[in-house]
Amino acid sequence: MEHTQEEIRKHVKIYISVFAALAALTVITVAVSYLDLPLAGAIALALIIATVKASLVAAFFMHLISEKQIIFWILLLTFAFFLVLLFIPAMTS
Protein backbone atom coordinates (compact mmCIF):
# COMPACT_ATOMS: atom_id res chain seq x y z
CA MET A 1 0.00 0.00 0.00
CA GLU A 2 1.53 3.25 -1.12
CA HIS A 3 0.78 6.50 0.69
CA THR A 4 2.11 9.97 0.02
CA GLN A 5 3.52 11.98 2.92
CA GLU A 6 0.62 14.41 2.57
CA GLU A 7 -1.93 11.56 2.88
CA ILE A 8 -0.23 10.24 6.00
CA ARG A 9 -0.27 13.71 7.60
CA LYS A 10 -4.02 13.89 6.97
CA HIS A 11 -4.38 10.42 8.50
CA VAL A 12 -2.53 11.55 11.63
CA LYS A 13 -4.91 14.49 12.12
CA ILE A 14 -7.85 12.11 11.81
CA TYR A 15 -6.30 9.70 14.37
CA ILE A 16 -6.05 12.50 16.92
CA SER A 17 -9.68 13.53 16.34
CA VAL A 18 -10.85 9.92 16.63
CA PHE A 19 -8.92 9.55 19.89
CA ALA A 20 -10.65 12.65 21.31
CA ALA A 21 -14.05 11.29 20.21
CA LEU A 22 -13.35 7.87 21.77
CA ALA A 23 -12.22 9.42 25.06
CA ALA A 24 -15.32 11.66 25.15
CA LEU A 25 -17.63 8.70 24.40
CA THR A 26 -15.96 6.68 27.19
CA VAL A 27 -16.70 9.45 29.68
CA ILE A 28 -20.28 9.75 28.34
CA THR A 29 -20.95 6.01 28.66
CA VAL A 30 -19.77 6.06 32.30
CA ALA A 31 -21.77 9.23 33.06
CA VAL A 32 -24.92 7.75 31.52
CA SER A 33 -24.58 4.66 33.72
CA TYR A 34 -25.07 6.90 36.79
CA LEU A 35 -28.42 8.18 35.49
CA ASP A 36 -30.35 5.17 36.84
CA LEU A 37 -32.16 4.56 33.56
CA PRO A 38 -34.46 1.52 33.28
CA LEU A 39 -32.39 -1.59 32.45
CA ALA A 40 -33.61 -1.96 28.84
CA GLY A 41 -32.85 1.70 28.11
CA ALA A 42 -29.45 1.52 29.83
CA ILE A 43 -28.48 -1.61 27.84
CA ALA A 44 -29.62 -0.03 24.56
CA LEU A 45 -27.78 3.24 25.22
CA ALA A 46 -24.54 1.55 26.39
CA LEU A 47 -24.54 -0.75 23.35
CA ILE A 48 -25.24 2.14 20.94
CA ILE A 49 -22.31 4.13 22.37
CA ALA A 50 -20.07 1.03 22.27
CA THR A 51 -21.07 0.38 18.63
CA VAL A 52 -20.27 3.99 17.66
CA LYS A 53 -16.86 3.68 19.37
CA ALA A 54 -16.18 0.33 17.71
CA SER A 55 -17.18 1.77 14.32
CA LEU A 56 -14.74 4.67 14.77
CA VAL A 57 -11.91 2.26 15.61
CA ALA A 58 -12.76 -0.05 12.68
CA ALA A 59 -13.28 2.74 10.15
CA PHE A 60 -10.27 4.94 10.91
CA PHE A 61 -7.68 2.99 12.93
CA MET A 62 -8.25 -0.25 11.00
CA HIS A 63 -8.61 1.71 7.74
CA LEU A 64 -11.86 -0.05 6.82
CA ILE A 65 -13.09 3.20 5.31
CA SER A 66 -10.68 2.71 2.41
CA GLU A 67 -10.34 -1.08 2.43
CA LYS A 68 -10.67 -3.48 -0.51
CA GLN A 69 -13.95 -5.28 -1.20
CA ILE A 70 -12.71 -8.74 -0.25
CA ILE A 71 -12.23 -7.66 3.37
CA PHE A 72 -15.85 -6.48 3.50
CA TRP A 73 -17.06 -9.85 2.21
CA ILE A 74 -15.11 -11.62 4.94
CA LEU A 75 -16.56 -9.26 7.56
CA LEU A 76 -20.11 -9.59 6.20
CA LEU A 77 -19.89 -13.37 6.47
CA THR A 78 -18.41 -13.06 9.98
CA PHE A 79 -21.15 -10.65 11.03
CA ALA A 80 -23.86 -13.03 9.76
CA PHE A 81 -22.41 -15.94 11.77
CA PHE A 82 -21.91 -13.64 14.78
CA LEU A 83 -25.62 -12.75 14.71
CA VAL A 84 -26.56 -16.43 14.59
CA LEU A 85 -24.30 -17.00 17.59
CA LEU A 86 -25.89 -14.15 19.55
CA PHE A 87 -29.45 -15.11 18.75
CA ILE A 88 -29.14 -18.78 19.65
CA PRO A 89 -29.70 -17.99 23.36
CA ALA A 90 -32.65 -15.76 22.54
CA MET A 91 -34.25 -18.52 20.45
CA THR A 92 -33.74 -21.26 22.99
CA SER A 93 -34.59 -19.42 26.21
Added chain:
Amino acid sequence: MSDMIRYISKPHPVTGVTNAKLGIWCFLASEVMLFGALFSAYILLRTGATEWPVGADLLNVPLATVNTLILIASSVTIVMSWASLAMKDLSRFRIYMGLTILLACAFLVVKGFEYGAKFEHHHFPNSSTFYAIYYTLTGLHGLHIVGGIVVNLYLLFPGSAMWQTEPERFLGRIECAGLYWHFVDLVWIFLFPVLYLL
Protein backbone atom coordinates in the same frame (compact mmCIF):
# COMPACT_ATOMS: atom_id res chain seq x y z
CA MET B 1 12.73 -19.85 -0.20
CA SER B 2 11.35 -16.33 0.06
CA ASP B 3 9.24 -17.02 -3.04
CA MET B 4 7.31 -19.81 -1.33
CA ILE B 5 4.66 -17.49 0.06
CA ARG B 6 3.90 -14.95 -2.62
CA TYR B 7 2.27 -11.53 -2.44
CA ILE B 8 3.32 -10.90 1.15
CA SER B 9 4.31 -7.32 0.42
CA LYS B 10 2.61 -6.66 -2.95
CA PRO B 11 -1.19 -6.92 -3.34
CA HIS B 12 -2.46 -10.14 -4.89
CA PRO B 13 -3.96 -9.40 -8.32
CA VAL B 14 -7.17 -11.29 -7.50
CA THR B 15 -7.93 -9.99 -4.00
CA GLY B 16 -6.29 -6.55 -4.26
CA VAL B 17 -4.69 -6.99 -0.82
CA THR B 18 -1.52 -8.69 0.37
CA ASN B 19 -1.85 -12.28 1.51
CA ALA B 20 -0.63 -11.12 4.91
CA LYS B 21 -3.55 -8.73 5.26
CA LEU B 22 -6.04 -11.31 4.01
CA GLY B 23 -4.61 -13.73 6.56
CA ILE B 24 -4.87 -11.36 9.53
CA TRP B 25 -8.48 -10.47 8.65
CA CYS B 26 -9.42 -14.17 8.43
CA PHE B 27 -7.76 -14.65 11.82
CA LEU B 28 -9.68 -11.69 13.26
CA ALA B 29 -12.89 -13.18 11.84
CA SER B 30 -12.18 -16.35 13.83
CA GLU B 31 -11.52 -14.19 16.89
CA VAL B 32 -14.92 -12.54 16.47
CA MET B 33 -16.45 -16.00 16.67
CA LEU B 34 -14.37 -16.90 19.76
CA PHE B 35 -15.43 -13.80 21.70
CA GLY B 36 -18.90 -13.95 20.11
CA ALA B 37 -19.41 -17.42 21.60
CA LEU B 38 -18.50 -16.09 25.05
CA PHE B 39 -20.72 -13.02 24.70
CA SER B 40 -23.48 -15.40 23.67
CA ALA B 41 -22.77 -17.46 26.80
CA TYR B 42 -23.00 -14.26 28.84
CA ILE B 43 -26.43 -13.45 27.41
CA LEU B 44 -27.61 -17.01 28.03
CA LEU B 45 -26.36 -16.98 31.63
CA ARG B 46 -27.77 -13.54 32.36
CA THR B 47 -31.22 -14.14 30.85
CA GLY B 48 -31.39 -17.55 32.54
CA ALA B 49 -30.43 -16.24 35.99
CA THR B 50 -33.10 -15.42 38.56
CA GLU B 51 -31.06 -12.41 39.64
CA TRP B 52 -28.00 -10.75 38.17
CA PRO B 53 -25.81 -8.18 39.93
CA VAL B 54 -25.13 -4.73 38.51
CA GLY B 55 -21.47 -4.76 37.51
CA ALA B 56 -20.81 -1.34 39.07
CA ASP B 57 -21.82 -2.70 42.51
CA LEU B 58 -19.14 -5.41 42.41
CA LEU B 59 -16.41 -4.08 40.14
CA ASN B 60 -14.20 -1.00 40.18
CA VAL B 61 -15.63 1.32 37.49
CA PRO B 62 -13.06 4.16 37.87
CA LEU B 63 -10.15 1.71 37.40
CA ALA B 64 -11.85 0.13 34.38
CA THR B 65 -12.51 3.60 32.91
CA VAL B 66 -8.82 4.42 33.25
CA ASN B 67 -8.00 1.09 31.58
CA THR B 68 -10.40 1.89 28.72
CA LEU B 69 -8.62 5.20 28.15
CA ILE B 70 -5.22 3.46 28.34
CA LEU B 71 -6.27 0.94 25.69
CA ILE B 72 -7.72 3.63 23.42
CA ALA B 73 -4.47 5.61 23.76
CA SER B 74 -2.48 2.49 22.84
CA SER B 75 -4.60 2.10 19.71
CA VAL B 76 -3.59 5.63 18.73
CA THR B 77 0.10 5.02 19.43
CA ILE B 78 0.22 1.81 17.38
CA VAL B 79 -1.47 3.47 14.42
CA MET B 80 0.99 6.37 14.83
CA SER B 81 3.85 3.87 14.75
CA TRP B 82 2.54 2.62 11.41
CA ALA B 83 2.13 6.19 10.12
CA SER B 84 5.70 7.04 11.22
CA LEU B 85 7.04 4.03 9.35
CA ALA B 86 4.96 4.92 6.28
CA MET B 87 6.75 8.31 6.45
CA LYS B 88 10.04 6.36 6.63
CA ASP B 89 10.86 7.53 10.15
CA LEU B 90 12.18 4.47 11.99
CA SER B 91 13.13 6.25 15.21
CA ARG B 92 9.64 7.70 15.57
CA PHE B 93 8.19 4.27 14.87
CA ARG B 94 10.27 2.93 17.75
CA ILE B 95 8.99 5.62 20.13
CA TYR B 96 5.33 4.97 19.29
CA MET B 97 5.71 1.19 19.33
CA GLY B 98 7.52 1.44 22.68
CA LEU B 99 4.69 3.59 24.03
CA THR B 100 2.14 1.04 22.80
CA ILE B 101 3.92 -1.72 24.71
CA LEU B 102 4.17 0.43 27.86
CA LEU B 103 0.46 1.27 27.69
CA ALA B 104 -0.35 -2.42 27.22
CA CYS B 105 1.74 -3.24 30.31
CA ALA B 106 -0.04 -0.45 32.23
CA PHE B 107 -3.38 -2.02 31.27
CA LEU B 108 -2.22 -5.36 32.67
CA VAL B 109 -0.93 -3.76 35.88
CA VAL B 110 -4.29 -2.03 36.47
CA LYS B 111 -6.07 -5.30 35.70
CA GLY B 112 -3.74 -7.02 38.14
CA PHE B 113 -4.75 -4.58 40.89
CA GLU B 114 -8.40 -5.23 40.07
CA TYR B 115 -7.95 -9.01 40.20
CA GLY B 116 -5.88 -8.67 43.40
CA ALA B 117 -8.64 -6.70 45.14
CA LYS B 118 -11.19 -9.32 44.09
CA PHE B 119 -9.04 -12.20 45.32
CA GLU B 120 -8.54 -10.41 48.64
CA HIS B 121 -12.30 -10.40 49.08
CA HIS B 122 -12.42 -14.08 48.09
CA HIS B 123 -14.20 -13.42 44.81
CA PHE B 124 -12.98 -16.20 42.55
CA PRO B 125 -14.31 -17.63 39.26
CA ASN B 126 -16.24 -20.25 41.24
CA SER B 127 -17.82 -17.64 43.57
CA SER B 128 -20.80 -16.93 41.30
CA THR B 129 -21.95 -17.15 37.70
CA PHE B 130 -21.24 -13.44 37.31
CA TYR B 131 -17.63 -13.83 38.45
CA ALA B 132 -17.23 -16.98 36.30
CA ILE B 133 -18.09 -15.12 33.09
CA TYR B 134 -16.26 -11.97 34.28
CA TYR B 135 -12.99 -13.83 34.81
CA THR B 136 -13.42 -15.85 31.61
CA LEU B 137 -14.03 -12.81 29.40
CA THR B 138 -11.47 -10.48 30.99
CA GLY B 139 -8.93 -13.31 31.37
CA LEU B 140 -9.16 -14.26 27.70
CA HIS B 141 -8.92 -10.59 26.76
CA GLY B 142 -5.88 -10.22 29.05
CA LEU B 143 -4.21 -13.17 27.31
CA HIS B 144 -4.74 -11.36 24.00
CA ILE B 145 -3.02 -8.31 25.49
CA VAL B 146 -0.07 -10.50 26.54
CA GLY B 147 0.09 -11.99 23.02
CA GLY B 148 0.06 -8.49 21.52
CA ILE B 149 2.90 -7.37 23.80
CA VAL B 150 5.05 -10.36 22.75
CA VAL B 151 4.48 -9.70 19.02
CA ASN B 152 5.01 -5.94 19.39
CA LEU B 153 8.23 -6.49 21.37
CA TYR B 154 9.48 -8.74 18.58
CA LEU B 155 8.61 -6.11 15.96
CA LEU B 156 10.24 -3.35 18.01
CA PHE B 157 13.55 -5.12 18.58
CA PRO B 158 14.77 -8.12 16.51
CA GLY B 159 11.97 -7.93 13.93
CA SER B 160 12.76 -4.34 12.97
CA ALA B 161 15.95 -5.50 11.19
CA MET B 162 13.63 -6.29 8.28
CA TRP B 163 13.20 -2.54 7.73
CA GLN B 164 16.72 -2.46 6.22
CA THR B 165 16.21 -5.42 3.88
CA GLU B 166 12.47 -5.48 3.03
CA PRO B 167 10.87 -2.19 4.19
CA GLU B 168 7.56 -2.76 2.41
CA ARG B 169 7.13 -6.17 4.01
CA PHE B 170 7.99 -4.77 7.44
CA LEU B 171 5.43 -1.98 7.01
CA GLY B 172 2.86 -4.67 6.19
CA ARG B 173 3.77 -6.53 9.38
CA ILE B 174 3.25 -3.39 11.45
CA GLU B 175 -0.11 -2.86 9.79
CA CYS B 176 -1.15 -6.45 10.62
CA ALA B 177 0.06 -6.09 14.23
CA GLY B 178 -1.94 -2.86 14.40
CA LEU B 179 -5.10 -4.54 13.07
CA TYR B 180 -4.80 -7.19 15.77
CA TRP B 181 -4.22 -4.57 18.46
CA HIS B 182 -7.23 -2.51 17.37
CA PHE B 183 -9.33 -5.67 17.53
CA VAL B 184 -8.22 -6.24 21.14
CA ASP B 185 -9.24 -2.63 21.85
CA LEU B 186 -12.56 -3.22 20.08
CA VAL B 187 -13.36 -6.23 22.26
CA TRP B 188 -12.68 -4.17 25.39
CA ILE B 189 -14.98 -1.40 24.11
CA PHE B 190 -17.84 -3.93 24.42
CA LEU B 191 -16.55 -5.75 27.51
CA PHE B 192 -16.36 -2.54 29.54
CA PRO B 193 -20.05 -1.52 29.46
CA VAL B 194 -21.34 -5.11 29.43
CA LEU B 195 -19.43 -6.23 32.53
CA TYR B 196 -18.90 -3.01 34.50
CA LEU B 197 -21.81 -0.71 33.75
CA LEU B 198 -24.91 -2.84 33.09
